[in-house]
Every structure is written in structure tokens, then in C-alpha cells.
Amino acid sequence: MPPEPLLPNEPQDDPESYVGLAQQDAEDRARARGWTAVRSLAPGTVITMEFLSGRLNFEVKDGQVHRAWKG
Structure with missing residues (x-):
């Protein structure tokens, strides 16, 4: 499968890189790294x-992230 375009x-x-993190830590990191929406x-x-x-x-x-994806 080709890489997802930026x-x-x-x-x-x-x-x-977010899989395994606590929910709040993952949300905070995502916003700090520039994601405009975190769900x-x-x-x-x-x-x-x-x-x-951007989502x-x-x-x-x-309380732990088991899967993460763009969009």
C-alpha cells in the first residue's frame, strides 16, 4: 500500500506513535504537534x-489509545 499523502x-x-499512550497524554501531544482536531x-x-x-x-x-488514524 502506498504511503498516505501529507x-x-x-x-x-x-x-x-500514539498507540499505548494514556488518552490525555495522547490528546495533549497531538495538539502540541499541530493537529487541528483531535477526536x-x-x-x-x-x-x-x-x-x-488535520484531524x-x-x-x-x-483510558489508553489502542488505535490512531488520520482524518
């Missing part, structure tokens, strides 16, 4: 599939 309003940051979700949360450049999503279980 879009405007999107910092050079690897979402995988934390419980596993299985129903969300729309629109892509928003970082976290799937959080028991």
Missing part, C-alpha cells in the same frame, strides 16, 4: 466516514 493542515506525525472514541463507536484534513482520531479503551 495534506495541508496536517503535521508530519505518525499516528502509530477520542470508544471502541465500536459509530462515526461518519468523511475525511477531515487525528483515537480509539480509546480503559
